[in-house]
Amino acid sequence: MAVMGLGLGGAMAGSEPFHQEQLIFPLQPQHVHSSSIVECPDGSLLCAWFHGSGERTSPDVVIQGARLKDGRSTWSAVFPMADTPQLPDCNPVLFVGPARELWLFWIAVPAERWEDSILRFRTAREYVGAGPPQWDWQDILLLEPGDRFALEMAEKFRELRPALPGLDDPRGRLLGEVMARLQADAWDKSKRQRGWMTRCHVTVLPGGRILLPLYSDGFLAGLMAISDDQGKTWRASGPIIGPALNQPSVVRKKDGTLLAYLREEAFDLGDDRQLTHRILLSQSFDDGESWSLAVPTELPNPNSSLEVLALRDGRWVMAYNDSEEDRHTLALAMSDDEGRSWTEPRRLEDQPGGQFHYPSIIQTRDGRIQVTYTFQPGAKTGRSIKHVSLDPDWIKAANLGR
Numbered sequence: 001m002a003v004m005g006l007g008l009g010g011a012m013a014g015s016e017p018f019h020q021e022q023l024i025f026p027l028q029p030q031h032v033h034s035s036s037i038v039e040c041p042d043g044s045l046l047c048a049w050f051h052g053s054g055e056r057t058s059p060d061v062v063i064q065g066a067r068l069k070d071g072r073s074t075w076s077a078v079f080p081m082a083d084t085p086q087l088p089d090c091n092p093v094l095f096v097g098p099a100r101e102l103w104l105f106w107i108a109v110p111a112e113r114w115e116d117s118i119l120r121f122r123t124a125r126e127y128v129g130a131g132p133p134q135w136d137w138q139d140i141l142l143l144e145p146g147d148r149f150a151l152e153m154a155e156k157f158r159e160l161r162p163a164l165p166g167l168d169d170p171r172g173r174l175l176g177e178v179m180a181r182l183q184a185d186a187w188d189k190s191k192r193q194r195g196w197m198t199r200c201h202v203t204v205l206p207g208g209r210i211l212l213p214l215y216s217d218g219f220l221a222g223l224m225a226i227s228d229d230q231g232k233t234w235r236a237s238g239p240i241i242g243p244a245l246n247q248p249s250v251v252r253k254k255d256g257t258l259l260a261y262l263r264e265e266a267f268d269l270g271d272d273r274q275l276t277h278r279i280l281l282s283q284s285f286d287d288g289e290s291w292s293l294a295v296p297t298e299l300p301n302p303n304s305s306l307e308v309l310a311l312r313d314g315r316w317v318m319a320y321n322d323s324e325e326d327r328h329t330l331a332l333a334m335s336d337d338e339g340r341s342w343t344e345p346r347r348l349e350d351q352p353g354g355q356f357h358y359p360s361i362i363q364t365r366d367g368r369i370q371v372t373y374t375f376q377p378g379a380k381t382g383r384s385i386k387h388v389s390l391d392p393d394w395i396k397a398a399n400l401g402r
Contacts, residue, residue, distance in 0.1 A: 017391035018368065021348075023375065024066050024075045027382035031055065032064075034199065034305075035372040035385045036360045038094035040102075042128045043070035043365065047372050048081050048092040048104065049385050056109040061088035063106055065132060068387070075387070079132045082122065084108035090117075095202040097210070098230055102127040105141070105198045105212060115195040115218035119143075123231075143214075143225060144193055145236040150186035153221070156241035156293050157183065164243065164275070182219055191218065196225075200249040200307055201360070203258075203288075211237075211288045213260070215246035220265055222248040224288045240282045242294025243275040248282070249307045251316060253338045258284040259308075261318070262294055266303040277301060277324035281339075299333075299342065300324045305358045308339075311392060312363060318342065319359035319371055330356040330373060334395045346395050348388055353378050356386075367392070 024047060035049040045068040052061030063082035066075045082089055087108040095103040102124045107117040119141045127133035157179050165172030185191045196214040203211040212225040212234070222240035227233060240248060240260055248260040262280040278296035299320065304327050306320035315334055322331040322345040331345030348371065349356035355376040362370050368389050375386035 016397050017394040019388070019390040019394045021386060021388040022074070023384040023386055024372070025078055025384055027375075027377075027384050029382050031058075031061075032383045032385055033374045034091045034358050035374065036092050036094045036201070037362055037370055037372045037387070038096055038102075039362060039364045039370070040096065040128050041100055044068060044128065045364070045370060045387075046094060046102075046127070047075075047360075047385065047387065048094055049372075049374075050088075050090045050092065050106075051078075052088065054088070055090060056088050056114055057112045058088055059086050061090060063089050063092045063104070067130070076130065081132055082106055082120070084118075084120070087118075091198045093198045093201065093212070095212075098204060098208060101125055101231075102133055103202075103231065104133075105202075107197050113195075114197065115191075115216070117195050117197050119196050119198065119214070119225075141225060141234055142193060143196055143223075143234065143236040144189070145223060145239065147187070149192050149223075149236070149239050150183065152238050152290075153186045153219075153241055154183050156239070159293050160241070160243065178220075182221075186219065195219075196223070197246075199247040199305055199358075201362070203250040203252065205252065205287055207287070209287055211250055211258075213248040213250055215248060215262075217246065217265070220244045220246065222246060222260065222262060222282075223291075224248075224250075226288060237284075237288050238290040240291040240294055242280050242282065243296075245280050245294050247305045250288070251308045251310050251339070254314070256285075256287070258288055259339055260284070260291065260294075261297075261306060261308050263305050264296075264301050264303060279306060279320065302326050307359050307361045309361045309363060309369070311369075312367070313392075314338075315392065317361065317369060317392065317395065319348075319361045319373070320345075321357055322347070327357040328352050328354045330359065332369075332371070332395045334392070343396055346397075348373075349375075351377055363392075 048065040065081040093105040122138035124133035195218045210227040215222040224237035245262040247263040260282045276296040279299040279301045280294040282291045282294040304321045330349040331347045333342040333345040359373040371388045376383045
C-alpha cells in the first residue's frame with residue numbers, strides 16, 4: 001500500500017500544513033463504497049465500508065473493515081464486520097459511545113429495494129487490537145415515526161409548494177403527484193416503519209442525547225433516531241422535509257441550534273433531474289425533536305452524500321463534491337462563523353472521469369482531520385477506499401500547489 005502525498009507532510013515541515021493520503025487497500029474490481037471512520041480509545045483508527053458485486057441487488061454484499069494502529073503508516077489487512085445471510089449489507093456507520101462501547105449501524109436490504117431496508121446494529125466492548133471487534137450484541141432498530149410523521153409532512157409540503165413549479169408546468173404536475181403519493185404513504189404504518197437508512201456519523205449532545213441521522217428513499221425525507229439512555233432505547237424525531245432530500249449530516253452551533261446539511265436526491269423531472277443542484281439545510285431548536293423545512297444553500301450538490309464536522313476550536317469543515325454535475329471532484333471547505341459562510345473549497349480530488357464520493361470525516365485527538373471516501377479514478381481502474389489525514393489549516397493554506 002503506497003503512501004501518496006508524503007511531500008506535504010512531515011518531510012516539508014515549515015512549508016505547508018500536514019497532508020498525507022493512502023489507499024486502505026489496493027484498487028480491486030469489486031464495488032466498495034460508503035465508508036465510515038472512527039477513532040478508538042487507544043488512538044487507532046477503524047474504518048468500515050460495504051463490499052461486493054453491486055449494491056441493493058447483490059446478496060454477496062457485506063460490511064468489511066480495516067485498522068490503522070497508532071503510529072503505523074499502513075492499514076491492516078481487510079476483515080469482515082457484518083453479513084446478513086442472503087441479503088446485501090450497506091451503509092455502515094461506526095460510533096464509539098459515551099460508555100466507550102463500539103457501535104456499528106448498517107442496513108440489510110430485502111427484495112432489492114431501499115424502501116424495505118432493515119436498520120441493524122451490533123455492539124462490542126472488546127474492539128481494540130488485531131482483526132474484527134468481538135461483537136457481544138446485535139439487534140434490529142425498529143422505529144415508529146407515528147401519525148406525527150404524516151401530519152408534519154403535510155404541513156411542510158404546504159409550506160414548500162409555492163416555491164415549486166406550478167400545476168401548469170409538467171414538472172409541477174409531476175411534483176404534485178409525487179407529494180400526494182408520499183402523503184398517503186405516510187399514513188401507512190408499515191411503510192413508515194421500514195426503509196430508514198444510515199449514512200452519516202452519530203452526534204452526541206452535551207446532555208448525553210444521541211442522534212443517529214437517518215433517511216428514506218421511499219419518502220425522500222430524513223429524521224433522527226433519538227436515544228436518551230445511551231442507546232438502550234430509540235425513538236423517532238419529527239421528519240426533515242424539503243425538495244427531495246436524504247442523508248443528513250448534523251452539526252451543533254454554540255447556542256445549541258442543530259443544523260442538518262442534506263444531499264439533494266434526484267428523481268426524474270424530465271429535462272432537469274434535480275430541483276436546485278444545491279446542498280439543503282434544515283434546523284432544529286429543540287435538540288433534534290423537530291426540524292424546519294429544508295431549504296437550498298449556495299453550496300452545489302450533484303446528488304451526492306456529504307459530511308460536516310465541528311472542530312474543537314469552533315471552526316467547521318465540510319467534505320463534499322463541489323459540483324452540480326458529477327462526482328469527479330471532492331473538496332473540503334471551512335467555516336469560521338458556524339456555517340454562515342464557507343471558504344473557497346480545496347480539492348482532495350479532481351480527475352475527470354473519476355468518482356470520489358461519500359466522504360466520512362472526524363477529528364482525532366491529535367487535532368488532525370481524518371477523511372475516508374470511495375476512490376475510483378476511472379471507469380475501468382477498480383475501486384478502493386482512500387484515507388486522507390491533514391492539518392485543518394491545510395484547507396486554507398495559501399500554497400495550493402499539489
